[in-house]
Amino acid sequence: NAGVTQTPKFQVLKTGQSMTLQCAQDMNHEYMSWYRQDPGMGLRLIHYSVGAGITDQGEVPNGYNVSRSTTEDFPLRLLSAAPSQTSVYFCASSRGQGGNQPQHFGDGTRLSIL
Amino acid sequence: AQSVTQPDIHITVSEGASLELRCNYSYGATPYLFWYVQSPGQGLQLLLKYFSGDTLVQGIKGFEAEFKRSQSSFNLRKPSVHWSDAAEYFCAVGPQGNKLTFGGGTRVLVKP
Numbered sequence: 001n002a003g004v005t006q007t008p009k010f011q012v013l014k015t016g017q018s019m020t021l022q023c024a025q026d027m028n029h030e031y032m033s034w035y036r037q038d039p040g041m042g043l044r045l046i047h048y049s050v051g052a053g054i055t056d057q058g059e060v061p062n063g064y065n066v067s068r069s070t071t072e073d074f075p076l077r078l079l080s081a082a083p084s085q086t087s088v089y090f091c092a093s094s095r096g097q098g099g100n101q102p103q104h105f106g107d108g109t110r111l112s113i114l
Numbered sequence: 115a116q117s118v119t120q121p122d123i124h125i126t127v128s129e130g131a132s133l134e135l136r137c138n139y140s141y142g143a144t145p146y147l148f149w150y151v152q153s154p155g156q157g158l159q160l161l162l163k164y165f166s167g168d169t170l171v172q173g174i175k176g177f178e179a180e181f182k183r184s185q186s187s188f189n190l191r192k193p194s195v196h197w198s199d200a201a202e203y204f205c206a207v208g209p210q211g212n213k214l215t216f217g218g219g220t221r222v223l224v225k226p
Contacts, residue, residue, distance in 0.1 A: 004157070033213075035216075040123065040218045040219070041218055042118070042120075042204055042206075042216030042217050042218045042219055043158075043204070043206075043214075043216040044216070045213060045214070045215075048213065058213070059215075090157055090158070092158075102148065102160045102163055103158075103160075103214070105150075105157035105158040105159070106157050107155070107156055107157045108155075108156075108157055
Protein backbone atom coordinates (compact mmCIF):
# COMPACT_ATOMS: atom_id res chain seq x y z
CA ASN A 1 0.00 0.00 0.00
CA ALA A 2 2.23 2.83 -1.29
CA GLY A 3 -0.04 5.84 -0.55
CA VAL A 4 1.63 9.08 -1.67
CA THR A 5 5.08 8.67 -3.21
CA GLN A 6 7.43 11.59 -3.75
CA THR A 7 10.66 11.54 -5.73
CA PRO A 8 13.42 12.44 -5.32
CA LYS A 9 13.88 12.50 -1.54
CA PHE A 10 16.82 14.91 -1.73
CA GLN A 11 18.02 17.29 -4.42
CA VAL A 12 20.62 20.03 -4.72
CA LEU A 13 20.29 22.56 -7.52
CA LYS A 14 22.15 25.60 -8.68
CA THR A 15 20.39 28.93 -9.02
CA GLY A 16 18.63 29.15 -12.35
CA GLN A 17 18.31 25.41 -12.93
CA SER A 18 14.93 23.85 -13.49
CA MET A 19 13.57 20.62 -12.14
CA THR A 20 10.39 18.67 -11.54
CA LEU A 21 9.37 17.17 -8.22
CA GLN A 22 7.30 14.07 -8.76
CA CYS A 23 4.23 13.04 -6.77
CA ALA A 24 2.12 9.95 -7.35
CA GLN A 25 -0.74 8.43 -5.37
CA ASP A 26 -2.37 5.04 -5.77
CA MET A 27 -5.56 5.71 -3.79
CA ASN A 28 -7.60 7.14 -6.67
CA HIS A 29 -7.86 10.45 -4.82
CA GLU A 30 -9.33 13.38 -6.71
CA TYR A 31 -7.65 16.12 -4.69
CA MET A 32 -3.91 16.69 -4.61
CA SER A 33 -1.84 19.52 -3.16
CA TRP A 34 1.72 20.75 -2.89
CA TYR A 35 3.04 22.43 0.25
CA ARG A 36 6.40 23.82 1.24
CA GLN A 37 7.63 23.61 4.82
CA ASP A 38 9.98 26.20 6.23
CA PRO A 39 11.19 26.44 9.84
CA GLY A 40 8.69 28.17 12.11
CA MET A 41 6.19 28.67 9.31
CA GLY A 42 4.42 25.35 9.18
CA LEU A 43 3.28 24.23 5.75
CA ARG A 44 2.15 26.69 3.11
CA LEU A 45 0.00 25.69 0.15
CA ILE A 46 1.66 26.21 -3.24
CA HIS A 47 -0.80 24.73 -5.75
CA TYR A 48 -3.65 22.28 -5.62
CA SER A 49 -5.80 20.25 -7.96
CA VAL A 50 -9.42 19.13 -7.60
CA GLY A 51 -9.15 16.59 -10.40
CA ALA A 52 -7.40 15.71 -13.63
CA GLY A 53 -7.03 18.77 -15.85
CA ILE A 54 -7.90 21.24 -13.06
CA THR A 55 -5.35 23.15 -11.01
CA ASP A 56 -5.37 26.33 -8.95
CA GLN A 57 -3.00 28.51 -6.97
CA GLY A 58 -2.51 28.36 -3.25
CA GLU A 59 -0.87 30.81 -0.88
CA VAL A 60 2.65 30.86 -2.37
CA PRO A 61 2.45 29.93 -6.09
CA ASN A 62 5.13 32.21 -7.57
CA GLY A 63 8.02 30.37 -9.19
CA TYR A 64 6.17 27.07 -9.42
CA ASN A 65 4.07 25.41 -12.09
CA VAL A 66 1.84 22.35 -11.88
CA SER A 67 -0.21 20.20 -14.19
CA ARG A 68 -2.57 17.27 -13.63
CA SER A 69 -2.85 15.09 -16.71
CA THR A 70 -3.84 11.97 -14.75
CA THR A 71 -5.58 11.30 -11.44
CA GLU A 72 -2.46 9.60 -10.09
CA ASP A 73 0.25 12.17 -10.80
CA PHE A 74 0.73 15.80 -9.77
CA PRO A 75 4.24 17.06 -10.61
CA LEU A 76 5.61 20.37 -9.34
CA ARG A 77 7.97 22.29 -11.62
CA LEU A 78 10.52 24.87 -10.62
CA LEU A 79 11.22 26.85 -13.78
CA SER A 80 14.28 28.78 -12.59
CA ALA A 81 15.36 27.80 -9.10
CA ALA A 82 16.15 30.52 -6.56
CA PRO A 83 17.76 30.19 -3.10
CA SER A 84 14.43 31.29 -1.57
CA GLN A 85 12.97 28.02 -2.83
CA THR A 86 15.21 25.99 -0.55
CA SER A 87 12.66 24.08 1.48
CA VAL A 88 11.05 20.75 2.18
CA TYR A 89 8.22 20.04 -0.23
CA PHE A 90 5.26 17.84 0.62
CA CYS A 91 2.64 16.43 -1.67
CA ALA A 92 -0.73 15.43 -0.26
CA SER A 93 -3.90 13.82 -1.57
CA SER A 94 -7.43 13.34 -0.34
CA ARG A 95 -10.53 11.59 -1.59
CA GLY A 96 -12.73 14.64 -1.44
CA GLN A 97 -12.86 18.25 -0.43
CA GLY A 98 -14.87 17.92 2.74
CA GLY A 99 -13.48 18.04 6.23
CA ASN A 100 -14.11 14.34 6.67
CA GLN A 101 -11.63 13.65 3.89
CA PRO A 102 -8.25 14.32 5.49
CA GLN A 103 -5.08 14.59 3.50
CA HIS A 104 -2.50 11.86 3.14
CA PHE A 105 1.05 13.18 2.96
CA GLY A 106 4.15 11.90 1.23
CA ASP A 107 7.50 11.76 3.02
CA GLY A 108 8.74 14.96 1.41
CA THR A 109 11.47 16.17 -0.94
CA ARG A 110 14.31 18.13 0.64
CA LEU A 111 15.49 20.70 -1.89
CA SER A 112 18.54 22.94 -1.58
CA ILE A 113 19.25 25.74 -4.03
CA LEU A 114 22.83 27.00 -4.09
CA ALA B 115 -8.02 35.52 6.08
CA GLN B 116 -7.58 32.43 8.18
CA SER B 117 -4.57 31.97 10.43
CA VAL B 118 -3.25 29.59 13.05
CA THR B 119 -0.96 30.36 15.96
CA GLN B 120 0.92 27.79 17.97
CA PRO B 121 2.48 29.88 20.76
CA ASP B 122 4.98 27.27 21.91
CA ILE B 123 7.86 26.52 19.54
CA HIS B 124 9.39 23.89 21.82
CA ILE B 125 8.03 21.92 24.76
CA THR B 126 10.02 19.50 26.89
CA VAL B 127 8.11 16.97 28.94
CA SER B 128 9.13 14.00 31.06
CA GLU B 129 8.02 10.56 30.00
CA GLY B 130 4.77 9.70 31.78
CA ALA B 131 3.82 13.32 32.33
CA SER B 132 0.86 15.00 30.70
CA LEU B 133 1.16 17.13 27.58
CA GLU B 134 -0.88 20.04 26.29
CA LEU B 135 -0.17 21.84 23.03
CA ARG B 136 -1.87 25.13 22.36
CA CYS B 137 -3.51 26.20 19.12
CA ASN B 138 -5.39 29.42 18.44
CA TYR B 139 -7.04 30.10 15.14
CA SER B 140 -8.68 32.92 13.27
CA TYR B 141 -11.46 32.02 10.88
CA GLY B 142 -14.65 33.71 9.81
CA ALA B 143 -16.99 30.75 9.98
CA THR B 144 -17.10 27.35 11.60
CA PRO B 145 -13.75 25.87 10.77
CA TYR B 146 -12.46 22.44 10.06
CA LEU B 147 -9.66 21.87 12.59
CA PHE B 148 -6.90 19.31 12.46
CA TRP B 149 -3.85 18.17 14.40
CA TYR B 150 -1.04 16.48 12.53
CA VAL B 151 2.17 14.90 13.83
CA GLN B 152 5.46 14.77 11.95
CA SER B 153 8.25 12.41 12.98
CA PRO B 154 11.79 13.28 11.82
CA GLY B 155 12.23 12.74 8.11
CA GLN B 156 8.61 11.77 7.64
CA GLY B 157 5.47 13.29 6.24
CA LEU B 158 2.52 14.42 8.32
CA GLN B 159 0.14 11.98 9.94
CA LEU B 160 -3.36 12.99 10.98
CA LEU B 161 -3.96 12.69 14.73
CA LEU B 162 -7.53 13.95 14.89
CA LYS B 163 -10.01 16.36 13.32
CA TYR B 164 -13.03 18.42 14.28
CA PHE B 165 -15.77 20.08 12.29
CA SER B 166 -18.96 19.62 14.24
CA GLY B 167 -20.58 17.83 17.15
CA ASP B 168 -18.92 16.96 20.44
CA THR B 169 -16.25 19.55 21.18
CA LEU B 170 -13.94 16.95 22.74
CA VAL B 171 -12.53 14.74 20.02
CA GLN B 172 -10.48 11.61 20.41
CA GLY B 173 -7.66 10.75 18.06
CA ILE B 174 -5.04 8.13 17.51
CA LYS B 175 -2.13 7.36 19.83
CA GLY B 176 -4.11 8.41 22.92
CA PHE B 177 -4.43 12.09 21.93
CA GLU B 178 -7.51 14.24 22.38
CA ALA B 179 -8.34 17.84 21.57
CA GLU B 180 -10.99 20.26 22.75
CA PHE B 181 -12.64 22.87 20.55
CA LYS B 182 -13.50 26.07 22.39
CA ARG B 183 -15.31 28.48 20.11
CA SER B 184 -15.31 31.33 22.64
CA GLN B 185 -11.52 31.18 22.89
CA SER B 186 -10.87 30.27 19.23
CA SER B 187 -8.74 27.43 20.50
CA PHE B 188 -8.21 23.78 19.68
CA ASN B 189 -5.68 22.49 22.20
CA LEU B 190 -4.20 19.02 21.97
CA ARG B 191 -3.69 16.88 25.07
CA LYS B 192 -2.28 13.55 26.11
CA PRO B 193 -2.50 12.29 29.71
CA SER B 194 0.77 10.33 29.74
CA VAL B 195 3.53 10.90 27.21
CA HIS B 196 5.65 8.10 25.79
CA TRP B 197 9.15 8.54 24.37
CA SER B 198 7.74 7.78 20.91
CA ASP B 199 5.63 10.96 21.12
CA ALA B 200 8.73 13.08 20.51
CA ALA B 201 7.92 14.80 17.21
CA GLU B 202 6.67 18.05 15.75
CA TYR B 203 2.97 18.78 15.99
CA PHE B 204 0.99 21.00 13.65
CA CYS B 205 -2.43 22.51 14.10
CA ALA B 206 -4.31 23.38 10.91
CA VAL B 207 -7.56 25.12 9.99
CA GLY B 208 -9.50 25.32 6.79
CA PRO B 209 -12.80 25.58 5.06
CA GLN B 210 -12.18 22.13 3.70
CA GLY B 211 -9.83 19.29 4.33
CA ASN B 212 -7.46 19.97 1.50
CA LYS B 213 -6.94 23.75 1.58
CA LEU B 214 -5.43 24.10 4.98
CA THR B 215 -3.59 26.84 6.81
CA PHE B 216 -1.01 25.43 9.20
CA GLY B 217 0.47 26.81 12.37
CA GLY B 218 4.24 27.07 12.76
CA GLY B 219 4.44 23.84 14.71
CA THR B 220 5.47 22.81 18.22
CA ARG B 221 8.42 20.50 18.68
CA VAL B 222 8.00 18.11 21.61
CA LEU B 223 11.02 16.65 23.36
CA VAL B 224 10.51 13.79 25.81
CA LYS B 225 12.92 13.34 28.71
CA PRO B 226 13.43 9.83 30.08
